[in-house]
Amino acid sequence: MEPTLQIDTLAALANETRLSVYRALKAAGPNGLAAGALASELSIAPNSLSNHLGILTRAGVVARRRHGRSIIYSANPDRVRALAKLLVDS
Numbered sequence: 346m347e348p349t350l351q352i353d354t355l356a357a358l359a360n361e362t363r364l365s366v367y368r369a370l371k372a373a374g375p376n377g378l379a380a381g382a383l384a385s386e387l388s389i390a391p392n393s394l395s396n397h398l399g400i401l402t403r404a405g406v407v408a409r410r411r412h413g414r415s416i417i418y419s420a421n422p423d424r425v426r427a428l429a430k431l432l433v434d435s
Contacts, residue, residue: 350405354428357404362389363397367406370420377419379412 358364365387370377378386384394398418401407405424410417 351428351431353404354406354424357401357406358425360397360400362387362393363401366394366397366401367420367425370407370418371422373419375419377408377410377417379415379417381415383418 358367366383366389369383369386380391380394380398383389383398384391387394389397398407398409402409402418406421408419408421410419
């Protein structure tokens with residue numbers, strides 16, 4: 346993993362709200378959650394959640410896909426595992 350990706354991943358998860366979003370998506374499994382359901386579950390304003398999801402998506406920690414009219418978000422645990430392994434093995 347490149348140093349820039351390491352920093353982006355750490356920075357994305359170094360925020361309490363974004364960490365909560367990641368954990369909720371991880372718990373939802375590979376099917377993920379629609380943004381509206383995630384906002385309701387975490388009691389986060391949709392516009393704030395959108396910003397956090399953008400940061401997590403750009404860092405590769407969260408993936409997004411379109412399902413009909415909804416956008417479904419899911420965790421990308423492989424990115425987090427790769428970073429954790431790198432940190433432990435360094």
